[in-house]
Amino acid sequence: MSKIITIDPVTRIEGHSKITIHLDDQGEVEEALFHVTQLRGFEKFAEGRPFHEMPSLMARICGICPVSHLVASAKACDMLMSVRIPPTAVKLRRIINLAQIAQSHALSFFYLSSPDLLLGMDSNPATRNIVGVARANPELARNGVHLRALGQEIIEILGGKKIHPGWVVPGGVSHALTAENRDYILKKLPEAIQIAERTIKWFSAELEKFSEEIAVFANFPGLFMSLIGNHDQLETYDGRLRLADDQGLVVADLPAEDYKTIVAEAINPHSYLKSPYYKPQGYPAGLYRVGPLARLHLAKTCGTPRADQALTEFKKLDHKSAFHYHLARLIEILYAFEMIEQLLSDDMILDSHVRAHAAANAHEGFGISEAPRGTLMHHYKIDDNGLITYADLIIATGHNSLAMNKGITQAAKHYIKNDKLTDGILNRIEAVIRTFDPCLSCSTHAVGQMALDIQLIDMGGTVLDRVKR
Amino acid sequence: MRVVTLKINDQEMSGREDEDILHVAREHGIEIPTLCQLDGISEWGGCRLCLVEIEGSAKLSAACVTKVSEGMVVNTESERLSGYRKTIVEMLFTEGNHICSVCVSNNNCELQDMSSDLKIDHISLPYRYPARTVDASHDLFIFDANRCILCTRCVRVCDQVEGAHTWDIAGRGIQSQLISDLHQPWGESDSCTSCGKCVEACPTGALFEKGKAAGEMVKDPKFLVYLADMKAEKS
Numbered sequence: 236m237s238k239i240i241t242i243d244p245v246t247r248i249e250g251h252s253k254i255t256i257h258l259d260d261q262g263e264v265e266e267a268l269f270h271v272t273q274l275r276g277f278e279k280f281a282e283g284r285p286f287h288e289m290p291s292l293m294a295r296i297c298g299i300c301p302v303s304h305l306v307a308s309a310k311a312c313d314m315l316m317s318v319r320i321p322p323t324a325v326k327l328r329r330i331i332n333l334a335q336i337a338q339s340h341a342l343s344f345f346y347l348s349s350p351d352l353l354l355g356m357d358s359n360p361a362t363r364n365i366v367g368v369a370r371a372n373p374e375l376a377r378n379g380v381h382l383r384a385l386g387q388e389i390i391e392i393l394g395g396k397k398i399h400p401g402w403v404v405p406g407g408v409s410h411a412l413t414a415e416n417r418d419y420i421l422k423k424l425p426e427a428i429q430i431a432e433r434t435i436k437w438f439s440a441e442l443e444k445f446s447e448e449i450a451v452f453a454n455f456p457g458l459f460m461s462l463i464g465n466h467d468q469l470e471t472y473d474g475r476l477r478l479a480d481d482q483g484l485v486v487a488d489l490p491a492e493d494y495k496t497i498v499a500e501a502i503n504p505h506s507y508l509k510s511p512y513y514k515p516q517g518y519p520a521g522l523y524r525v526g527p528l529a530r531l532h533l534a535k536t537c538g539t540p541r542a543d544q545a546l547t548e549f550k551k552l553d554h555k556s557a558f559h560y561h562l563a564r565l566i567e568i569l570y571a572f573e574m575i576e577q578l579l580s581d582d583m584i585l586d587s588h589v590r591a592h593a594a595a596n597a598h599e600g601f602g603i604s605e606a607p608r609g610t611l612m613h614h615y616k617i618d619d620n621g622l623i624t625y626a627d628l629i630i631a632t633g634h635n636s637l638a639m640n641k642g643i644t645q646a647a648k649h650y651i652k653n654d655k656l657t658d659g660i661l662n663r664i665e666a667v668i669r670t671f672d673p674c675l676s677c678s679t680h681a682v683g684q685m686a687l688d689i690q691l692i693d694m695g696g697t698v699l700d701r702v703k704r
Numbered sequence: 705m706r707v708v709t710l711k712i713n714d715q716e717m718s719g720r721e722d723e724d725i726l727h728v729a730r731e732h733g734i735e736i737p738t739l740c741q742l743d744g745i746s747e748w749g750g751c752r753l754c755l756v757e758i759e760g761s762a763k764l765s766a767a768c769v770t771k772v773s774e775g776m777v778v779n780t781e782s783e784r785l786s787g788y789r790k791t792i793v794e795m796l797f798t799e800g801n802h803i804c805s806v807c808v809s810n811n812n813c814e815l816q817d818m819s820s821d822l823k824i825d826h827i828s829l830p831y832r833y834p835a836r837t838v839d840a841s842h843d844l845f846i847f848d849a850n851r852c853i854l855c856t857r858c859v860r861v862c863d864q865v866e867g868a869h870t871w872d873i874a875g876r877g878i879q880s881q882l883i884s885d886l887h888q889p890w891g892e893s894d895s896c897t898s899c900g901k902c903v904e905a906c907p908t909g910a911l912f913e914k915g916k917a918a919g920e921m922v923k924d925p926k927f928l929v930y931l932a933d934m935k936a937e938k939s
Binding site for chain 1: 805806808837838840841846848891914915916917918919920
């Protein structure tokens, strides 16, 4: 008799979701599905609004990564205005975007995933959280808090506040950076860079403990997609869009705003999250991954010395495994702070010309940038008066939808061998999702106090087994 | 002009008999909340926030359109008045679509300030979520009907100061809406001189300059007082 195991809600991720694991007559795992159970509707209620309002409106999609939406949205608006924004504005936008990536990665690694990595997948769920980490390894917890806080502080200094800042506007940024703020940030960076480097060293040494997880955590061949710089370097703000397979063979390389020629979206009845796929390979074969793992898989260099050293080691790993998203995240934190240092050291960074003004000059605009979780795409159309008639967003997490489903199926098949459930097994299946760090909206359940009720129910509705947290 | 003596909030004061309660109170440091009132244009008494209690009268009176008189005893603060004022502002919020966080006038909005002054932190009435449109047909300005509270400041300033009378109110009751000329797109208005006085007079983000991002629209209608003074001197 076939059965369904439900994990609802999935904890320590951004947003609300559940996982169902479907067993066949023999009790073997048939497939596992990741359900995103929330609906937002931003694409619809943007219609009829003035395009200048889009960055601040779209930023409200998420309280974790509002800056990513600000940046992608403002870029789409730049295109609607047909302006080339002042070079200093580009640099300032880059800085705030990097600060966003650093703080979000720190949240994902230290707050959400380090409990599994430090305390163990089978450890007591009551203490398997950031508080438990703080008890077992206070320095690790402190480092996590420090890195996240600095990322947030840079966002606050530039954008006025930590969550939902303004500042990034169509045409550039609303005001220039002061020398005082530049110096303040520059003073804080060296310590963060050292912490990031130390954590990379520590976690790299830990990897051998996770050989089983590395082997079955969404470890399969497939494509990777990200923006990439002119010299094949890591790029988070601009650049071309590239797709390559796990061997590094490039299958597509095109101007980012042409993404619709290669990416289409499928709708699944089990989830509000759409599933984008690589058109030439069709659905669902055209599965690809985005995010830190994809970016570092595709980039030949980071363009900053310490991150480049770490990248050299990272290149030796099996990038097919989603488990390596964790290390990729740490390397990107290092890169982000190093790159912010580089950008701030440019004298032009204090230039007062940071905004271009124009009315609507084009009817269609695309804004593509790299958010912490992957490539973020905003696409708007406007009427003659500058009111939005169409908005279409592909959020970074969406790109990973197919890979996450395939990943949890792989892990469920490996770990679930009979009807008996253990918390450790189900935590591993959740942990597969956590490697991708999906951001399902704005809420985080950082401390594992959320009720978790997993039931194994047969077709007749009888509860065969139950694990409660 | 005769001077009368009266009491507002137990405070003895005097004012000219052609003055209204609102201005006499203000001259003596007593603030009464208003939204539709704007110095430099005529009083209208539409928003009803300046309602006050007058001894000997069972009904409440709008301070902006009630003249002072000899021996008048006025009370501007009471539980009843603050209850009415809160309800009025809550109704303004629920009647339109006011999303402060993405509004051009965020942090520079009289409706927002008023709710803060009246300590309104939650809305107890059901939202109506009306389907309203944005008129962006004008080259320089945008009219977002979602944020219009029908205070008619734009109507009055356009008529009385600019002399164009582009704006007016069409419809009745809940159907009331601000229209330009004969209900045609603002950009197609023959009468509009694009002077922008209506934008400066608007207390919310309903009228604003094109190209402004969230929180960037700052208005300063004080110039209307100078214009009114100059006009008075001339005549």
